[in-house]
Amino acid sequence: MNESTSFGDPVQGPSTGGKLRAKPLRLDTFRENVILLSRDCTALRPERLRGVRKVEISARGVAMLAVPMLCDDPALVSPGEAGIPEPLARRLCVRDGEPVQVSPASPLRTLEAVKAKVAGESLSLADYEAIARDLAQHRWSDIEISAFLVACASFMTADETLDLTRAMVAAGDRLTWDRDLVADKHCIGGIPGNRTSLIVAPIVAAHGLLIPKTSSRAITSPAGTADTMEVLARVDLTEPEMRAVVEQCGGCIVWGGRVNLSPADDVLISVERPLSIDTPEQMVASILSKKLAAGATNLVLDIPVGPTAKVRDRRAALRLKKLFEYVGRRLGLDLQVLVTDGGQPIGRGVGPALEARDVLAVLRRDADAPQDLREKGIMLAGAVLESDPALAGGSGAARARELLDNGAALAKLEQIIAAQGPSPIDGRLGPLAHEVTARRSGKVEAIDCLKIATVARLSGAPTDPGAGVDLLVKAGDTVRVGDPLYRIHAFEPSDFGFAIEAAGEDPGYRIGT
């Protein structure tokens, strides 16, 4: 029970800690800043901060907050030392033995806003600005981020979503491009194999619109656009490198992580992921803050709807669409939201290498290229092209099809790949392969997106780019008992076992009579 509390009270004290010697530790505390202090620390008494208060640590003018962890092993951290694991060591840039100042951290004022949010109040733009700054500077602990996310999940207005988005953009860098029209395309995710960006971006760039695409790596899915592109080219480009590619090619497909775009979003995502929090408000703020920070002026947004997609029905899709439109347009974005069919995975491959294979098959116009991926790519690219004032209204899709069929899109992707540099990873398929077969005969009515993603993820994707699921049969096809439905690829026997077991419980195919 919390009795009268000092947490979050407006007590701003002078730093009355002391100096310690930095000892960088090759220990990785993931997103959270952690500092190891001896129980007999000479600078402060860490035991009394434990579980309630953070430590402020500063070196050469950079100050960070960290959660204290107590150490009773002087060989690891002596009383005169501050043990500094990753990522704190990287964020502070301290060298071994360098003096650092540590003191009990003053309570963060933004945590008062979290308390208000937990109590069901609306927060102001100023609150969200301060929150985004503190998040970007890694000043919150994990449990505070978690509390904020869950409080927002229970109640958040459209205006708060707008304010959070605006604040998240402001808390990071913002790319600017020397063009009035900067195109972008994004999907809210949830549909395995839905790798249309690798088709849309080359088509749009081939047409002559600027499309500097920054994308994410998979969070809980078997592949993100950046993971799939990495099978074909280097994606961890710095901002100058990215600019050079865009200047040369009119587009790129890079990982957004090297550029400091909406860093508060990265922090929120790292906690949303293990908690599976995926509310409309967080989705809108996350996606739009990233796109605005990347300098997009015109965005086509894909919301797939289906019984196993992120958005389960048309009503929910409409609500989400309206929220995207409300926030996007108030922030000056020309936004077009497309609600698409999310009834089954798109294409055949699920996992970075398998998806890259499908994308190349479409761009190369192979006879066996997945038609659904091709058609969806053309539809979305067409929607993006409609933003070109020079193009007659309604002719976007035809123009997209033309650029795909005449080989211009393939040539553009090849140019982008050459400009970004060779892929650093091995994209060969996993040698462990297992076919999951039909348990009854009939027509495939639906494929469970969640299940296929789970099996592909368990098989090792995206950690192993060549792991994943290769769908051999799609909805509409007819199968007989024992026919293969999909093939699992893996490298690690344990992953392979997990994936086969998950598929064995229920392959994820609904087969009618």
Next chain:
Amino acid sequence: MNESTSFGDPVQGPSTGGKLRAKPLRLDTFRENVILLSRDCTALRPERLRGVRKVEISARGVAMLAVPMLCDDPALVSPGEAGIPEPLARRLCVRDGEPVQVSPASPLRTLEAVKAKVAGESLSLADYEAIARDLAQHRWSDIEISAFLVACASFMTADETLDLTRAMVAAGDRLTWDRDLVADKHCIGGIPGNRTSLIVAPIVAAHGLLIPKTSSRAITSPAGTADTMEVLARVDLTEPEMRAVVEQCGGCIVWGGRVNLSPADDVLISVERPLSIDTPEQMVASILSKKLAAGATNLVLDIPVGPTAKVRDRRAALRLKKLFEYVGRRLGLDLQVLVTDGGQPIGRGVGPALEARDVLAVLRRDADAPQDLREKGIMLAGAVLESDPALAGGSGAARARELLDNGAALAKLEQIIAAQGPSPIDGRLGPLAHEVTARRSGKVEAIDCLKIATVARLSGAPTDPGAGVDLLVKAGDTVRVGDPLYRIHAFEPSDFGFAIEAAGEDPGYRIGT
């Protein structure tokens, strides 16, 4: 953004990890189980679990879940070792070099319930039972606990509170006493100096009712009952030791932490504390689960109401009272809830040693003993005594006053102190002393409980039992500019500075004209 997720999916896999050698580390990760694994770990690939999944570690039949932390220093943790910090090492009881089995943990089914709670659903008794078990076994990570607490804060029915309470009792030990009537008394907290338990328990035991009082240490307040009692006697008794004291004295005042009463509550509290979450539902489940587990049959509950107390107005107090009654009575507790005046601190001292001084002054009938503490102690003890069928209705307070005034209560406390054993701590007052003075003349109208608690806490209480605040003037007294209002005691210069600064911003006294 979470794309299709594997978190919480019903994937139960075989343990396909491997064996490592245990390496206990003298590192304290506080409440959370953390395991340090080499990035090149021979048993599993920790990198792919990072941030999303826990590790199951088992030794000699005991299995625990732990959050993996990556280590790149083979001198600290080699690829064949599992680094095991506190508290995991204690919970697993592993020796250095002992083989342990590690594997990726199967997703916890209870986290599905957390997701449902976040989505605004009601949970069932079975859900809460599973949750209490997983909490008691330290299977949840900090962010999961935080998410659960905040989700409960936004919506929780009275029946869910009942179910959570019942589940928390069942997840731990339960004391039984060979008496039909086992008395207890509890305050929801928030009022500095309100140390009535040390007066009530001796009076009740002197009367002959059984009152085996387990109490908590301060969480965010400057002193808990256990902290104050520790100035007078040993409080960390084991269950057999506690039973021996109760058998001899008819009562005790011990710290509940050595007895495994409602361990799920301890886990929740450790996250509620830094988050300052203190909802009626969590308060009811926390207090009643502890009291029921301690074997109480008759409980007097003190809810102080005041502008700076935990409960701010009568309406909120009434709501809280009804919730306590609803849950308590359905769980077979004879519950009497008293709504009391929480307009200012009780007694004069705030901090373990200062509060112990006040308690002894009351029991010794010293001329300068704080009258408000005496009267409140008599009132509460009287309410407890009313549960004695042998006593005429309405005579409880008179009987309590008699036992206090005839020295029986003092003798009883001295007997309990002797039975529990000598205090292990130094209860002398802090040598650093500073008087906070009145800024205007007039009558003291109110004293801010939160502010006084903050100043006392900053001064070092309860870590330094002799630190705290000594109130020299109470509401109703008249002061002149420059008159001392209270004295701050501290040991550490930094604490002293923080406390003086907080008092300097606003001493917490409302002085009228």
